[in-house]
Amino acid sequence: MHIVGHGGSGKKKFKQQYSIRKEKNVFFHRAIDTPYLLGGKNKINLVCATSEPFGLTIPESLSRGIPVISTRSGGPQEVLNSEYLYDVDDVNGCVLSIEEVIKSYQHHSIRAHKIGRASCRERVCQYV
Numbered sequence: 001m002h003i004v005g006h007g008g009s010g011k012k013k014f015k016q017q018y019s020i021r022k023e024k025n026v027f028f029h030r031a032i033d034t035p036y037l038l039g040g041k042n043k044i045n046l047v048c049a050t051s052e053p054f055g056l057t058i059p060e061s062l063s064r065g066i067p068v069i070s071t072r073s074g075g076p077q078e079v080l081n082s083e084y085l086y087d088v089d090d091v092n093g094c095v096l097s098i099e100e101v102i103k104s105y106q107h108h109s110i111r112a113h114k115i116g117r118a119s120c121r122e123r124v125c126q127y128v
Helices: 009-021 059-062 091-103 105-124
Strands: 002-004 028-029 046-049 068-071
Touching: 046 059, 059 068, 059 105, 068 091, 091 105
Parallel strands: 002 028, 046 068
Antiparallel strands: none
């Protein structure tokens, strides 16, 4: 698993990953411009923000067919369906969301791609 972020976000993401599988194949990266090029076939964008007005990583991931799982922290709630959202600090909810996406990754990837950038823009513009 590749964890991309900055500051203290890595610790929280690591704890969430560790509770999922207790894996040791976890790699930390500082914020980078092209996280989509990191290894692995199946990708999930895990947004662990305690407050997120609207991150560009969400529409970027969706346009590439990468499912996004996020905290209920503001902006993500305007774009993502509730099955992809969990409460801030609810590690169990995060784990359940990740496991659900992993079980049927292809289905969630197709759904993500259908949402894409244009749809994100439309949903956000409703509130602006």
